[in-house]
Amino acid sequence: MKIAHSPDADDIFMYYAIKFGWVGQDNVAFENIALDIETLNVEALAGSYDITAISFALYPLIKEEYALLRTAVSFGEGYGPKLIKRKGEKLKRNFRVALSGKYTTNALLFRIAYPQARITYMNFLDIEEAVRSGEVHAGVLIHESILTFSDELEVEREMWDIWQELCGDKSLPLPLGGMAIRRSLPLTKAIAYEQTLTRAVEVARERKEELCALLVKEKLVRIEGETLDKYLELYANDDSVSLSKLQYKAIDTLFELGYRHGYYNELIRAEEYTIPTEYTELRKG
Numbered sequence: 001m002k003i004a005h006s007p008d009a010d011d012i013f014m015y016y017a018i019k020f021g022w023v024g025q026d027n028v029a030f031e032n033i034a035l036d037i038e039t040l041n042v043e044a045l046a047g048s049y050d051i052t053a054i055s056f057a058l059y060p061l062i063k064e065e066y067a068l069l070r071t072a073v074s075f076g077e078g079y080g081p082k083l084i085k086r087k088g089e090k091l092k093r094n095f096r097v098a099l100s101g102k103y104t105t106n107a108l109l110f111r112i113a114y115p116q117a118r119i120t121y122m123n124f125l126d127i128e129e130a131v132r133s134g135e136v137h138a139g140v141l142i143h144e145s146i147l148t149f150s151d152e153l154e155v156e157r158e159m160w161d162i163w164q165e166l167c168g169d170k171s172l173p174l175p176l177g178g179m180a181i182r183r184s185l186p187l188t189k190a191i192a193y194e195q196t197l198t199r200a201v202e203v204a205r206e207r208k209e210e211l212c213a214l215l216v217k218e219k220l221v222r223i224e225g226e227t228l229d230k231y232l233e234l235y236a237n238d239d240s241v242s243l244s245k246l247q248y249k250a251i252d253t254l255f256e257l258g259y260r261h262g263y264y265n266e267l268i269r270a271e272e273y274t275i276p277t278e279y280t281e282l283r284k285g
């Protein structure tokens with residue numbers, strides 16, 4: 001069974017307990033595939049993988065083919081992607097900006113907040129240099145780049161602040177990324193996969209220090225030390241293990257924003273699109 005996820009440190013951290021054999025499932029061989037988040041979004045639209053990481057903003061577009069998993073979720077709480085520019089530069093209304101992909105959550109929020117900006121999409125690893133070189137006036141940094149960008153650049157605006165203004169509810173975390181599973185899989189198997197993946201995140205948290213040391217030793221992450229620790233506490237923390245009621249509300253609010261601004265043709269509620277785990281209990285009964 002292939003698990004497609006991004007190569008950033010939080011996804012690697014949450015799923016390499018499986019890769020290293022710390023968590024497993026009887027008669028199932030898991031294979032980790034690391035691709036940048038927009039590639040994963042596009043592949044999800046094509047139905048390429050049974051289990052895949054996605055941007056939450058993509059989900060309404062794949063809801064018929066995929067169910068949402070409750071685990072390995074990343075939210076921002078007072079932080080998130082950053083809109084950066086060269087120091088001292090004043091941005092015009094129609095500034096050129098680099099985003100990490102059309103289907104990302106940050107792109108949805110950005111397009112709502114800056115309707116006149118001229119958008120270029122590129123790999124998230126190339127955005128910082130595109131801003132530094134003047135190829136674009138600004139860019140939205142995601143993943144580890146939010147902690148490591150050049151001191152030649154400065155933050156124009158936090159995506160967290162845009163989210164807070166658009167959603168109107170200061171209590172809601174910013175929904176960034178989650179996981180989806182193909183609906184055509186047998187339900188009992190899908191439930192078992194979700195349980196295994198949830199356990200992988202739990203074990204990663206329980207053995208964080210040991211796992212981080214191994215990831216650095218094997219050169220599987222781009223950051224280390226205090227930077228890695230800080231990053232994981234942002235995006236692969238205890239709230240990543242399983243979706244909470246507050247997180248569901250935040251995802252629903254994101255979907256509502258997209259629907260209201262014409263990006264989705266139907267308004268959906270996230271919890272209605274998760275795997276019905278009660279099926280296992282009903283079978284036992």
